[in-house]
Amino acid sequence: MLDLNDYFTLLVSEDQMIASIQILDEYSVGDFTEQDLINWLKSMKVTYGLNEETIKKVISQSDSSMFPMNIAEGKEPRHGVDGTIDFVCDRDDYFKIDEKRDFRDIKRIPSLEIDEKIAIVTDPIDGKVGYNIFGKKLPAKRARPVKMKAGKNVLFNKEENTFYSTVAGKLSVTGSQIHVHNTYEINEDLSMKTGNINFIGSVIIRGNVPAGYRVEAEGDIHIFGLVEASLIKASGNVTITEGIAGLKKGRIYAGGDVKIGYINQAKVEAENNIIVQNSIMHSNCVAKEHIYCHSGSIIGGVCSAGKTIQANEVGNKMDTKTEISISVDQEQFQQENYYNAARKTLINELDKLKRLGDNLARKSKSEHGLSSKERILLLKQRNTMKVTKSKLDKIEEQIESLKVQIGDEDKARLIVKKIIYPNVDLRFGKYQITTDRTYKYTQVYIDDGEIKINSL
Numbered sequence: 001m002l003d004l005n006d007y008f009t010l011l012v013s014e015d016q017m018i019a020s021i022q023i024l025d026e027y028s029v030g031d032f033t034e035q036d037l038i039n040w041l042k043s044m045k046v047t048y049g050l051n052e053e054t055i056k057k058v059i060s061q062s063d064s065s066m067f068p069m070n071i072a073e074g075k076e077p078r079h080g081v082d083g084t085i086d087f088v089c090d091r092d093d094y095f096k097i098d099e100k101r102d103f104r105d106i107k108r109i110p111s112l113e114i115d116e117k118i119a120i121v122t123d124p125i126d127g128k129v130g131y132n133i134f135g136k137k138l139p140a141k142r143a144r145p146v147k148m149k150a151g152k153n154v155l156f157n158k159e160e161n162t163f164y165s166t167v168a169g170k171l172s173v174t175g176s177q178i179h180v181h182n183t184y185e186i187n188e189d190l191s192m193k194t195g196n197i198n199f200i201g202s203v204i205i206r207g208n209v210p211a212g213y214r215v216e217a218e219g220d221i222h223i224f225g226l227v228e229a230s231l232i233k234a235s236g237n238v239t240i241t242e243g244i245a246g247l248k249k250g251r252i253y254a255g256g257d258v259k260i261g262y263i264n265q266a267k268v269e270a271e272n273n274i275i276v277q278n279s280i281m282h283s284n285c286v287a288k289e290h291i292y293c294h295s296g297s298i299i300g301g302v303c304s305a306g307k308t309i310q311a312n313e314v315g316n317k318m319d320t321k322t323e324i325s326i327s328v329d330q331e332q333f334q335q336e337n338y339y340n341a342a343r344k345t346l347i348n349e350l351d352k353l354k355r356l357g358d359n360l361a362r363k364s365k366s367e368h369g370l371s372s373k374e375r376i377l378l379l380k381q382r383n384t385m386k387v388t389k390s391k392l393d394k395i396e397e398q399i400e401s402l403k404v405q406i407g408d409e410d411k412a413r414l415i416v417k418k419i420i421y422p423n424v425d426l427r428f429g430k431y432q433i434t435t436d437r438t439y440k441y442t443q444v445y446i447d448d449g450e451i452k453i454n455s456l
Helices: 034-043 052-060 330-364 372-401
Strands: 008-012 018-023 069-073 084-087 117-122 154-157 162-165 169-174 177-181 183-186 197-199 202-205 214-217 221-223 231-234 238-240 243-254 258-260 263-270 274-276 280-287 290-305 308-314 322-326 413-420 424-428 431-434 439-447 450-455
Touching: 034 052, 052 069, 117 177, 154 177, 169 183, 183 197, 197 202, 202 214, 214 221, 221 231, 231 238, 238 243, 243 258, 258 263, 263 274, 274 280, 308 322, 322 413, 330 372, 424 439, 431 450
Parallel strands: 183 202, 197 214, 202 221, 214 231, 221 238, 231 243, 238 258, 243 263, 258 274, 263 280, 274 290, 280 290, 290 308, 290 322, 308 413, 322 424
Antiparallel strands: 008 018, 018 069, 084 117, 117 162, 154 162, 169 177, 413 439, 424 431, 439 450
16 A cells, blocks of 8 residues: 555645645555545544545546645534623703704603513524534633613513613713613713703702703602793692792692792692692792692782682782782683683674674665775785684683682681781682781681682
């Protein structure tokens, strides 16, 4: 048998992944077999990835131009692919240009709804080992899973490999946990750094709200400071530890209670109660249930409540005009009066226009008919009547939308622990009187269609 070392030499790549055979001397077909060549390769310790096609070609042909030929090739390891997490919820915290309402809309708070999909996890793909031509194992890089866990208010669905929010709130990813916080906290005064606040949950501000800012929340709002001429709007309760100095521009709206230190020159509306520790001054306050002014006075402005209003004093020694309205929203009542007056005027105008139109219509059927001026007048009459009817429809829609009555006037009470001063308008539904003297320790209510002022 031939010594194949006299006829061939083996070339091995530096990475030991490819072996090539080079011819050294001429040989004849049939001088050695396929197994002889394989055994020779094994003697060179080449055991993996033998190329059968090349081996058959070598033993079946003797052509030096074919060489060198790759006779063995290793297999590269297939490294594992790490798991991934893809956040599918909105995480953009900057406003688009068309979303901005004013220049203080600087930073938006990305919010999640209940049961909203947060992120989808893709499992890792395991790797496979490789081998070089000498049969040595080449280890594959191990795939790492995503190390992310469901934190506060977050659920992980194993079947879907998906994280879900269990509350409405703000996404927070800290370390290896996903949280959803239903309370957004700011530990400073609002400024151009924070911008306006609009959040799906509750908001806590440990500072002041300067003039011109908006704080809106679908939960509660708690402000540990002073509010100036700004908008505070919550679907839940609003609590302001100091108070509001509204400068006739500040507004507070609450779907629950408003609890506040004091109210000065502001508009405050609550679906339930307005609870004030000190005084209400020159403000417009509306509560569907009660207004409590625990240790202060109601001076100037208008206060309307569905059931009761309680205060230490109402009005002041200077006889400042102060309006108290119970069971009726005074502002809505005034708007209703305005719209009813406008409605009456439009009905009178329509009546006059109709009479004019009827007269012109009768004349048009007469022997002489209408003159050119009268025909023009008839066209104007028809157009004016159409416009006036449209105005009347809008006025009636406005009247229909008003919610003047907010309580039962027969159960309504005004309770004043100290003094009611002169020049205080007291309205209970359709009944109204204005005080012309001082009353002490009194309650005011309706009895047999008459406003009564009696001692407590």
